[in-house]
Amino acid sequence: MDMLWSGWGDPAEAAPLPEPVTGLLRDLLGVEPGAPAPAGPDELSVPASPLTAAARRALADAVGGEAHVRTGAEARIRHTRGKSTPDLLRIRGGDLTDLPAAVVLPDGHEEVLAVLRACAAHGLALVPFGGGTSVVGGLAPEHRGRDRPFVALDLRRMNRLLDLDPVSRTATLQPGLRGPRAEELLAAHGFTLGHFPQSYEWATLGGFAAARSSGQASAGYGRFDEMVLALTLATPEGTLETGRAPRSAAGPDLRQLVLGSEGAFGVITSVTVRLRPLPEVRRYEGWRFASFDAGAAALRRLAQDGPRPTVLRLSDETETLIGLAQPDAIGASLGQESAGCQAVAGYEGTAEDVAHRAGRAAAVLRACGGTPLGEEPGERWARGRYSAPYLRDALLDVGAFAETLETAAFWSRIPALYAAVRDALTGTLTGAGTPPLVMCHISHVYENGASLYFTVVSAQGEDPVAHWAPAKRAANEAILAAGGTISHHHGVGTDHRDAYVREAGPLGIGALRAVKQRLDPAGLLNPGVLLPLDPPLDPPRA
Amino acid sequence: MDMLWSGWGDPAEAAPLPEPVTGLLRDLLGVEPGAPAPAGPDELSVPASPLTAAARRALADAVGGEAHVRTGAEARIRHTRGKSTPDLLRIRGGDLTDLPAAVVLPDGHEEVLAVLRACAAHGLALVPFGGGTSVVGGLAPEHRGRDRPFVALDLRRMNRLLDLDPVSRTATLQPGLRGPRAEELLAAHGFTLGHFPQSYEWATLGGFAAARSSGQASAGYGRFDEMVLALTLATPEGTLETGRAPRSAAGPDLRQLVLGSEGAFGVITSVTVRLRPLPEVRRYEGWRFASFDAGAAALRRLAQDGPRPTVLRLSDETETLIGLAQPDAIGASLGQESAGCQAVAGYEGTAEDVAHRAGRAAAVLRACGGTPLGEEPGERWARGRYSAPYLRDALLDVGAFAETLETAAFWSRIPALYAAVRDALTGTLTGAGTPPLVMCHISHVYENGASLYFTVVSAQGEDPVAHWAPAKRAANEAILAAGGTISHHHGVGTDHRDAYVREAGPLGIGALRAVKQRLDPAGLLNPGVLLPLDPPLDPPRA
The missing domain is CATH 3.30.70.3450 (Alpha-Beta Plaits)
Incomplete structure (x- = not known):
């Protein structure tokens, strides 16, 4: 089943807000009913795909036929951006500026390599697409004004359990598997992965790896990046395989270079993870x-x-x-x-x-x-x-704005970080005439620190995307100033990129850009996601 | 105190072998008394330092004076190679081909940056030197025939506890701290690091990080790479700082790119680690x-x-x-x-x-x-x-050869890996006329796999270094063929480099070379350690 194009999840699961909440929104936040969402994607005016006939042929050849290359309006709308609140508001408002030229569905590592070759040959960029649940702009490459159409690489056909080793307690899974299906396949052997982020029902294994996901049971099962034992990455320059042992002293841990690379270095085509017995x-x-x-x-x-x-x-x-x-x-x-x-x-x-x-x-x-x-x-x-993402849809429907953001830091910095982000959000939005409710929880703990997850609810105001932008910037500034990381588990995408560049520093970013240059010299993978396009990739040194 | 130049540790701790062992060596392995080791480093014939007067001045300026630039014979001998058995046999035999041009002792991050600038300006390579305990050729850069002298950067003056945060349970330590002194500093606050590798008494915090060390209590306290929360790296291109939270989704984990970089990307000038309470x-x-x-x-x-x-x-x-x-x-x-x-x-x-x-x-x-x-x-x-390294000295003294090597793999591969490495060692050495005793232990366990640590004892034969080389190659082949990693905790150095290149694959090595090119464009850091020199670093792409 496909996710609701203009919101979250299964439309049948949607539920209206209880009366005390709508009353609160009205009385405390001044929320007024907004415009209803468009009824269906067919009401949107969709430009024709810029894909050339030659490019379409090459892509079809790469994935075993025309059936797996989709250029219809609905398929392209369903692969436009992710599920941040600005993403939802834009698509509800009919903004299709980030529309892919085509949706391509490969079946297997070799087909992904072939698609990458086809994209290189035809001047196309490529965005790996798992569950489409990014909330940080990870599916909106910087293609505008650059005259380079992009392909959404939908990995749903790559949804198999490739191997399960009950002695080592490992399983190798394809990247397009959604959380529940992966758990179902593992449960048949008595195992669980134990990875249950809020996006669990829709997000995929490849996305968990690419974005360094962390689930609600991370205190017991660990983060996804701690579960990954081996990875296969398809890049424009060929295949990178890494992970021959749980731990190794053979150089830097290349797994940890792929984890969090958000599709900018390659397409993850298999993930080997550690398993735990199903809990009694x-x-x-x-x-x-x-x-x-x-x-x-x-x-x-x-x-x-x-x-x-x-x-x-x-x-x-x-x-x-x-x-x-x-x-x-x-x-x-x-x-x-x-x-x-x-x-x-x-x-x-x-x-x-x-x-x-x-x-x-x-x-x-x-x-x-x-x-x-x-x-x-x-x-x-x-x-x-x-169910929180469903709740957000209900809030948007009644004219409220609701968004989340998160960070992490060492324990001693948590109190000041908490206060700084709260103050930044409250101050900015109140100043803009949309005083917010700011709520927070700790949902991931470590020996040395914890995450902070903020939820903001306010009136939408006249232009909620524009209202939110300075608040988000202020929160990012507060996080960096208070010594937090710009993301504990949502990732960088495009929304956090500028703050990430400051967090990682010029040599950190320089090292990652050097890796990208080596694996993706034409820069076709997720351009502008994770790493900035401008200035262009470091010029080669003499 | 300095370590014994021709063997391990504190000479006062040396002990002769018990009679049953010497009997076994004689009867079972045919060990015959070898040549005695030279009495002292002063008996070696040491070539003059190739350091120019201008380079010496620049280095002295970088580290606050001539007192911290040493070119005397003994200092240079004590910084020649590490503590593998071939290293010991070579230095005992008077082979000084890997002698540094000078030993430089910086005090602090800024002085390290200044030394790197001086090396770049004067065409010198640089080898970071902590405890000098590498057993994989990590201190023997490829300088021969390349007309580039190298400086050993001895970090012993950088031996302070910089910060301790009892709330977050973290401490920031300088890289030149040896294990026992670090534990002493932490114990004063009621904490332990819990990192006790066999080299503990002599090795340093910077070395633990650079080589992805794993201690004997890793089942409880974790590996060193799991303890590191933040790092500062001094590179020829400036400073890289990484680690703002225990875990983050802000891009690939740059800490895990520095850990295991073995001095090839930069000099680690501080390490922030997690602490545990001192055990009752x-x-x-x-x-x-x-x-x-x-x-x-x-x-x-x-x-x-x-x-x-x-x-x-x-x-x-x-x-x-x-x-x-x-x-x-x-x-x-x-x-x-x-x-x-x-x-x-x-x-x-x-x-x-x-x-x-x-x-x-x-x-x-x-x-x-x-x-x-x-x-x-x-x-x-x-x-x-x-005490095992002392035992090795005693074995060498009586004409036996003793060396160790290690690997790790997923549990299901452990039995075949164990048999393959044993057979490779036994077969090669027996064929060469020095039938060995091959012993093994598991000393590090994970949910998904374990390490295997082999000890080999044989007669030295006529040329023990030459006898050992094919056995080591055969062991490396067996490890790769049986799906193990080329090192679980000793690292890559120069001894494992060729096997490591095969393990990491062309894109893995290519990505790391791209990082090195960005951080160390002149290639002055540990040339040929971890990453091969030939072919030269990838030519820049158009």
Whole structure:
């Protein structure tokens, strides 16, 4: 099934906002009903594909026939940009400036190599397309004004389990597999990957790798980049294969150069990941802390001294009050006195392991001032864990603006980083006449630091994309100034690129541009994504 | 204190071999007493330094005076090559072809940058020198026949703890700190790094990072590359700083590009590492398994399902029989019937945690056929954990040849990899008339695989360096053919470079060469180490 072209997910899953929320939006944020979204992609005026007949033939030859090269309006609209709020607002508004020339569907590594050759021969750029769930502009290359059409390389046909090694507990998967299908294939052998980001239902294995994804159970299963043991990358210069052992001292870790390369170095055509046994037991508990600082200290204690839950997250006061900690029950707490800060601690594993960890962790959380709320709030979180993007669609429909951004830092910097980003968002949007609600949670913890995930809701105002731009810039500035990284798990794309260039520094960017120059000398892969186009790639040195 | 110039460590720690061992060497391997080592470095004939007066002035200016630029014979001899067995045999034999032109001792990042500028201006190459413990030719650049003298950059003055953040549990350390001094500085704050490779007493933090070191307690504390949170790299093109959060989705992980770069991309001038609390309790136990396969299956079970010991290692039948599992008591088991395979499981942490893990792990080890041997063999291993290199000196002194090599692979490949490397070594050396003892242990375990560490002992024969070369080549071939990595923790250096080029493939090597070209365009850093010189760096593309 294809995702809703103008929003998130399965249209059948969409749900209207509960009354307390629409009331809040109206009374607190001044939200007024906006224009309805266009009824269907067929109402949009779509320019003809700029693909030449020769290029179309070459692409068709590369992927086994015309059937796998699509230039129809709907296919191209469905591969236009990703799922950030500005992306949704633009497509709802009929802005098709980032339309691909064609959608090409290869089946296998060799076909991807052939497509890359065809693109090089016909002056086309190429954007790898997995689930299409980027929220950082990762699917909108800089093609405008450059007279280079681009092809969206949709990897959905590459959706097989290639190999499973139960002794080593590894599996090799194709990049176009979506999260649930991958889990289904692994579950047949008694295993799980344990990677459950919010995009899980739609995003793909290749995208998880390319964007350094991190799932909601990262405390227990690790980040996706920690799960990857080997990769195959198809580049315009040939094939790069890496990963012969879990760990090696044979030079820099080339896997970690491919992970996070966001399609700018090549197309990931297979991923070998570590597996865990399917958990016998899953148990998610709610906890309450008096303040975000107190809750964060408790999370830090567990992250540093254990026992480590599988899921560990903490909403700040505002997010707790609004009820975003449990999207299924949003608004239920409104009107109550301060609910403090709600946390979720989840455990997956054998019955014995879960009982042991949950028991010892509960003692730690109590010692840190936590009040147990039982399993019900935890289960409610688990039920609603993939529904926040649907909620955003509902907010957009009623004229609200809702967007998220995230960062990570070492623990000692977390309080100042939290305050700085909040202040930057609130100050900028309020100054622009759209005072926001800013909510935050910690959803990924490490021994040495944590992530911060912000949700912003405001009125759309007259031009929500234009209103948001300075707020996003201010948040980026605040993150860099407070010592955070520009992204903990969304990636760089085009939206974070300028800030990323400052974070990585000229030699960091220079090293990556040198790699790109070697693997993609014509610069056809995702131009302007991750790495800037201007100034052009470093001139060769004498 | 300086290390013994012609062997390992502190000469006061040297100990002769016990009689059962010398008997074994004579009877089983045909070892005959070799030539005694030269008495002191002053007996070697040392050519004058090729350093020009202008270069010497520039280097002295870079490091605050003549006192920190050394061109005397002894200083240069002490910075010639590393500590592989061929390195020791060559220096004992008076081969000074890899002598540096000077030893330069910078104090701080800015001085390192200044030295790099001076080297560039005066046509000098530069080899970063930490503890000098490389066993893979990492300190022997390809300078011969190239008319480019090189400077050994000894980092011993850069030995400070720069920062410690007890909240984030991180510390920033200078690269010239040796393991014990670093632990002492951290212990004053209640922390440990937990990195204890066999070279621990002499090797440095910068070297651990540059070579992707892995310590004997890696099961509990992780590898060094997993401990590093941030790095500063001084390159001929300026400074690269990386690491603003424990984990990030902001592009490829540049830390993992610096880790393992072996001085070929720049000089690591600071390392920020994660800390753990000093353990309250340390407990090491011996276990016996009937066979290497049975023991490996037990280790795998603990690595995959836990609980994870802090130290976990298993000697094969030969290593167990010879007693190398306990260098302090070598030879004690000789003459016994098969002792099976000895394992060590060690636990460090709080008393409660150690008791819990040791208890549950013991149940797993018993269920896998293990017989507990109590703490005595574990403690004996712990006492002798840094003494194997001294043992090698004693073997060389009596005319034996002893060398080690290591690899890693996914679990399912371990049995075939083990057999292939053993056969390659035994076959080659026996064919050359020096039948060897080949011993092996697993000393690093992961969920998805493990390391194999081989020790080879034979008679020196007439030309031990020449005898060893084909055996080493055969072992490398066997490793690549059986799907292992060419090094799990020793690194690439010059000894593994050709095999590494095959492991990484043309695009992997091409990407790293592109990075080197960007950071070190004149190729002055460790030429020929890690990356090959010939053919020259890729010509720039049009």
